[in-house]
Amino acid sequence: MEQHSVARLIGAPPGYVGHEEGGQLTEAVRRRPYSVVLFDEVEKAHPSVFNTLLQVLDDGRLTDGQGRTVDFTNTVIIMTSNLGAEYLLRGLIGKSTMESAREMVMQEVKKHFKPELLNRLDEIVVFDPLSHDQLRKVCRLQLKDVASRLAERGIALGVTETALDVILAESYDPVYGARPIRRWLEKRVVTELSKMLILEEIDENSTVHIDASLDGKELTYRVEKNGGLVNAATGEKSDILIQLQNGPRSCRHQDTNNNILRRRSKKI
Known part of the structure; x- marks a missing residue:
């Protein structure tokens, strides 16, 4: 600066x-x-x-x-501040204890900032790296944003837990934390959904189910037309992310009463 x-x-x-x-x-x-x-x-x-x-x-x-x-x-x-972030990363991957990592972070802070500034702070908090469960929550929040954008078009979105596993495995980087998750979703999931909208594979009252492939390495997309999620109590269409049954088997389910389209994502 x-x-x-x-x-x-x-x-x-x-x-x-x-x-x-x-x-x-x-x-x-x-x-x-x-x-x-x-x-x-x-x-x-x-x-x-x-x-x-x-x-x-x-x-x-x-x-x-x-x-x-x-x-x-x-x-x-x-x-x-990001001072000493590399020490927290070492603690996360097991090269040192988190307690010693926090001590190293505080040493870096004291080297960089003058004592008169640190003495005027009420508290200094060292945040631990995000856990796997916390990253799943971040991923769900990002997907809820995607779901709300689809809901504006009358389209519902469903994502399985195994699909979340694929997303986290592909997007998470311990060095950069949770930020790459959003970029990955925009590049892969949002781009794929946009293509499907352009090709008119999904429209109003459709439900897009995102699941993991059988090998668990990529995402699959299943479109259920005329099957938009409806709140049983109010009769209104859902505008939030839903959770389907775990496992890739849910994407092989056949429903003779609905027009179902399946699509496998391609790596970019």
Whole structure:
């Protein structure tokens, strides 16, 4: 982060371009004093930014470029950092204990940040890497977003637990955490569903069932036309992700009353 970033936070001084606009930080807090302020990856900030943070954390107020005092006493300030992430990764894969990994992380934090800044923080929390169960929850949340987009077209989505296993096996990277899951779903699942929409293989009142192939290495898609999921209590079409029976056998089920189309995903 460059030195002039402080001017972006509190506003440019009189006589400089953008003086009348105010600072991104001070203006936001001045207008909404009850706020949560997040400084993401704060270790990348210019040293002059930390001097500004010291004033906020110590006095609870900050003077902007126009000379106005902005009150920060009703804000919650959170700073995140990736310092020492490699030590947590070693603990995750068993090369060291998580306790020793946390100690190494704190050593990195103390090397990078000045004691006067650390002393003004109420608490420093070291987050453990996401567990497999937590990653499944992240994957479900991402798929629910896909399901809601399909629901706008009157299309329901069903995903099996074995399909989730395939998605996590293909997308998860311990170095990058859960972020690749979203990219993988957009590249593979959303792209495949988009192709099926363009080819008119799925339409309103259809249900798309996503399952794992018999070898458990890729996804399969089964379209059940005129079989949109309906809430038995309200009669309304479902707009949330559903869970089907586990195992690839569910994709081999034959239903003579519905028009069923099966499709196997292709790796890109």
